Amino acid sequence: TQLLEQSPQFLSIQEGENLTVYCNSSSVFSSLQWYRQEPGEGPVLLVTVVTGGEVKKLKRLTFQFGDARKDSSLHITAAQPGDTGLYLCAGAIQGAQKLVFGQGTRLTINP
């Protein structure tokens, strides 16, 4: 059962444009992480959001955790070719050791 629905799964845009990636669930998460993965490498942790309504910024990336802690979004402003990669959201359910991963968003930024 896929508990985290991530959308879109594929996105190809021009350099300089803005974009938003969404992760939605009917489950409540104690925390949610966003990772970025490049081909042939392991995912790299970008951010963790913990509190409902929390907003975190990482340069041009803005991460938001929904008020009910069931959803999250990643917004990139003025995308650059270096932002190209697979973005993964992952939710932690209270008491469970493992993370639930979304399907991933494969982002391509064209120069």
Add this chain to the structure above:
Amino acid sequence: GAVVSQHPSWVICKSGTSVKIECRSLDFQATTMFWYRQFPKQSLMLMATSNEGSKATYEQGVEKDKFLINHASLTLSTLTVTSAHPEDSSFYICSARDPRTTINYEQYFGPGTRLTVT
């Protein structure tokens, strides 16, 4: 901090042989490590959760006799693919939880191992 390494980074083996992949936490002690499998252009699929000093917990559909996991120390977990077949070819990634940040359940990933079975 929170660096995880994997060895080898890639391996080619013949059908029917076994191959061992190592996962190490370099600057922290990891009581819990995870093994994932990733197919091309897809997300991560959790295979098993490995706890130091105890048996691994396998996800539904993962053959425990085929994918042997050993977590004998706080810095090392190994995945052995036994009697490998071409359908076992994949990208295998391990991760570890850093107890210093465990409250938020973050996992730190190794660079992955590309396994090709011929």
